[in-house]
Amino acid sequence: MFKTMELQAIYVMWLREIKRFIRSKSRIIVTVVQSLFFLFILGSGLRTITTGNLGVDYLYFLAPGIIAMAIMASSMFTGVSILWDKQFGFLQEVLVAPISRISIIIGRTLGGATTALIQGFIILFLSIAIGLPISSSIGLLLTFIFMVLTAFTAVGFGLILASKMRDFQGFPLVMNLVIMPLLFLSSAFFPVTSNSIMKNIAFFNPLFYMVDGLRGSLIGSNNVFHPLIDLAVVSIICIVTMFIGSYFFSKSEV
């Protein structure tokens, strides 16, 4: 009885995120189209200057970065939807239900991560469709794992920020302000290794390990660390972020 109730609660919170995601056509379209803009316009524009140095078509270099970007974007939506629920009272309805806060957090996180992954996979498949060479089947499997970990980290990050913020109009702006530099310093758009200052900063950037790991496993070149080292780092980052996010969320007041 107790267990089925908690499972139902997790399922409800998950299903709610998914339903809202599928119904919000603009959200899917914007994320996908924006990612494609980056991939094709930025990619085509810069490929002529860069291809020689990278040893691989710039478009293919860029693809893993854009996948990470698409996944990170959805952490924003998780945060916004939490603030939305606070603002419009739905959170109270959930909090007076006889279910534990942990179930609420698990359900939400799974929902947020699922939507993040859907967006990531759309970009991945489109990249493969335009000819992105895949290093190996194990590499592809590792890519999936990196995507899952990135998605959960992104949601955890959204949880942290949403628990600490009240102003839901300012939230996307703050989120952008944080994510943009992280993305630039993650080697998503260009290799950071050519500049030693940038490189040192990048080592403290969680996103760097995600992008580096994705690149190493997906296209098998231009990565700084071995994908398995990245995997270990990203796993730790993911667990820590999720832990802090859940803690903050469970402590946040209505």
Added chain:
Amino acid sequence: MQILDIIKTYNLTKKFKDITAVDNISFSVKKGEIFGFLGPNGAGKTTTIKMLITLLNPTNGSAEVAGFDIIKKRDEVRQNIGVVFQEPALDTELTGKENLDFHARMYALNREKRKTRINDVLKLVDLEDKQDVFVKNYSGGMKRRLEIARGLMHYPTVLFLDEPTLGLDAQTRRAIWEYIKKMNKEEGTTIFLTTHYMDEADYLCDRIGIIDHGKILVIDSIEKLKNTVGNDVITLTCSDSDKLVKKLKEQTWINKIKQYDSFLTLGVEKGDEKIPIIIEIAQSLDIKIKSISVRKPTLDDVFLSFTGRTIRDQETQNNKEQALPPRMKFRRQR
């Protein structure tokens, strides 16, 4: 064990920093009744509800809902209550039916129960034909009805309604009242509601508690409360009320005299026969009567007699207090 008191509070107190929002209140709500908390905005009604529904922890005192302690047995309390919040708490991106279905799942109703129960509650609030419409397209009244339906989904022992008709037009308010009466009758649900509308409390509640500045001033059935004022209420304004009151106090047929800044109220039997007598008395004292009227007592009179102010005055004052923090502190500390 049969529980007769669905809600019981013992010296329930909530302090926010130096403001005491709810001050040592003790009351009980009987099974099957509609109990109302009547008081101006800022009197502590919502804070009381939030403690009873386990969203706030009391600073002092305790309470039991459906026989369970609100601090030690949160989950049991939550299982037994339905809540309609002051602000709508629906997911507007979902349909009406989905809102109900998600709610039912959180309360562990199985598939068949969910199906039949959704139909039942939708029928109760006449929203069957709107069940597949997104809630964002609902009107204010429809949202309220859906929330009431949702509050009933899991067969709660007691339903909490915080200002159920706030911001709704007169017609919709009437309709909501009918739904509340209907579910109290048909489902036997005990109802605890808060309101600052006299007519709402008068129409709906079996018993009310008048609450002001976090304290309960009186709890009784509406009939008895009105009787404390008198069978009929005569309101009058005159040129010299002090003198008139002195004389009127000698009259044995006046049950109650209250003198306010600009007017007097008298509680009497057979009010219309007493008006000429009062005018005669006034004339004999050379006092001019500016206006005089007789009516059946309302909750307004009850509120007036217990707080010394009408509920509207009280609200203006509460608003002023909010605008002037130092005065507020002074008042609340009394």
